[in-house]
Amino acid sequence: MRDSQLNDTLVLHVLGARPNFVKAAPVISGLAELGVRQGLIHTGQHYDALMSDVFFVDLNLPEPLANLAVGSGTHAQQTATLLTGLEEVMLREQPGLVIVYGDVNSTLAAILVCAKLGIPTAHVEAGLRSFDRSMPEEVNRIVTDALADILFCTSPDALSHLAHEGVSPSKVHLVGNPMIDSLFSALPKLDPAPVQERLGLSGRYAVGTLHRPANVDDPASAKELVDAVLGVAEHVPVIVPLHPRGRQRLAEAGLVDGPALKIVEPLGYVDFLSLVRGAALVLTDSGGVQEETTMLGVPCLTIRPNTERPITVTHGTNRLVTPAQLPAAAAQALVDGASTPSEELPVLWDGKSGLRIARVVAAWLRGENLSPAARGTVG
Numbered sequence: 026m027r028d029s030q031l032n033d034t035l036v037l038h039v040l041g042a043r044p045n046f047v048k049a050a051p052v053i054s055g056l057a058e059l060g061v062r063q064g065l066i067h068t069g070q071h072y073d074a075l076m077s078d079v080f081f082v083d084l085n086l087p088e089p090l091a092n093l094a095v096g097s098g099t100h101a102q103q104t105a106t107l108l109t110g111l112e113e114v115m116l117r118e119q120p121g122l123v124i125v126y127g128d129v130n131s132t133l134a135a136i137l138v139c140a141k142l143g144i145p146t147a148h149v150e151a152g153l154r155s156f157d158r159s160m161p162e163e164v165n166r167i168v169t170d171a172l173a174d175i176l177f178c179t180s181p182d183a184l185s186h187l188a189h190e191g192v193s194p195s196k197v198h199l200v201g202n203p204m205i206d207s208l209f210s211a212l213p214k215l216d217p218a219p220v221q222e223r224l225g226l227s228g229r230y231a232v233g234t235l236h237r238p239a240n241v242d243d244p245a246s247a248k249e250l251v252d253a254v255l256g257v258a259e260h261v262p263v264i265v266p267l268h269p270r271g272r273q274r275l276a277e278a279g280l281v282d283g284p285a286l287k288i289v290e291p292l293g294y295v296d297f298l299s300l301v302r303g304a305a306l307v308l309t310d311s312g313g314v315q316e317e318t319t320m321l322g323v324p325c326l327t328i329r330p331n332t333e334r335p336i337t338v339t340h341g342t343n344r345l346v347t348p349a350q351l352p353a354a355a356a357q358a359l360v361d362g363a364s365t366p367s368e369e370l371p372v373l374w375d376g377k378s379g380l381r382i383a384r385v386v387a388a389w390l391r392g393e394n395l396s397p398a399a400r401g402t403v404g
């Protein structure tokens with residue numbers, strides 16, 4: 026092993042939004058274990074303390090080298106500001122490899138900047154597809170995967186999507202799910218009782234998270250969604266740690282505190298997953314929460330017409346529902362109890378994905394030809 030190569034080259038992680046932090050933490054600790062020189066750039070896409078700072082504490086993330094404070098805006102405004110900000114960062118830091126995560130606008134901007142500057146990139150969570158280009162994330166996924174040099178996949182379906190899109194298999198690695206690594210690490214800290222007590226919950230409850238533009242941006246869709254959540258609240262108390270995106274629209278549509286409905290600020294990572302661990306049911310339109318409920322064995326109703334994470338349906342506890350179907354589906358899920366998750370979690374969702382990714386990155390930094398075994402499933 027020539028460790029100098031791991032020290033000489035800077036590996037830069039570009040993170041911007043809540044789910045990025047959760048996915049990056051195990052990769053950063055895996056690379057640290059192997060002695061790789063690394064740094065983190067926060068784009069500032071998410072900036073509220075409860076959408077950002079709390080994750081740095083809960084996940085023990087290192088201080089960013091820079092925060093670009095891009096803030097909010099239209100897609101074009103946000104992406105354009107990210108492009109110029111990230112270009113400056115790349116020219117200054119001269120990284121040997123940039124790692125991007127998931128499917129947010131910060132991911133898209135970073136991959137574009139690096140592609141134009143000739144900086145090699147790796148994409149964590151490559152190959153997921155909802156086949157719904159009305160989702161901004163789907164556009165980000167397609168562009169990111171077309172440009173990335175190393176692609177890390179969380180599930181076998183992602184491998185076939187990439188093959189179908191003509192991505193060379195030599196760039197692709199099935200490594201499992203780093204978001205599940207973070208969950209494994211947090212598990213000993215996930216105690217529902219204190220957070221239930223703080224939020225005044227006793228007995229059974231459902232947890233809701235809502236933030237997809239298709240659900241919360243349009244007043245008519247927001248109203249349909251809120252009516253559905255109120256329908257669930259007739260069966261079980263519902264607590265919603267509300268993402269800031271939908272705050273105003275959903276309140277206007279009637280999502281307000283009531284006897285069986287509690288609306289709170291977004292929760293920190295450990296508090297949120299503690300609450301989910303103790304829940305009878307989860308209602309969500311989140312990507313990551315579909316995966317976390319699969320691991321925790323909590324029934325999950327995903328209020329979307331499609332999912333880029335079908336493995337959570339075939340292999341987990343997840344079910345897609347329309348708002349109209351939600352109340353009855355919730356009532357049924359409460360009767361069925363802990364649903365019937367598969368005996369085993371999806372392949373390689375074992376808490377070791379961060380280290381697998383780190384090993385591939387270290388081999389790449391050393392200029393090694395990755396073995397055929399490493400190219401398929403990385404053991």
Ligand code: UD1
Pocket residue numbers: 042043044070071072073076097098103128129130131161162236268269270312
């Ligand atoms: C973004 C991602 C989405 C991801 C989600 C995770 C894109 C296109 N979307 O959506 O894929 O699922 O993050 O949570 O990148 N806001 C605040 N405070 C914050 C951040 C946002 O108040 O700290 C509000 C602003 O009003 C902003 C809105 O939320 O306009 C949307 O934020 P933005 O980052 O653009 O998209 P998200 O909906 O958060």
Ligand code: UDP
Pocket residue numbers: 043044047234236266267268290291292293294295297298310311312313314317
């Ligand atoms: N999450 C959290 N607090 C909350 C809601 C979600 O810590 O109040 C965590 C959740 O456990 C998961 C991540 O945020 O790890 C998912 O982020 P989000 O749903 O915003 O994004 P998506 O996965 O849909 O892109």
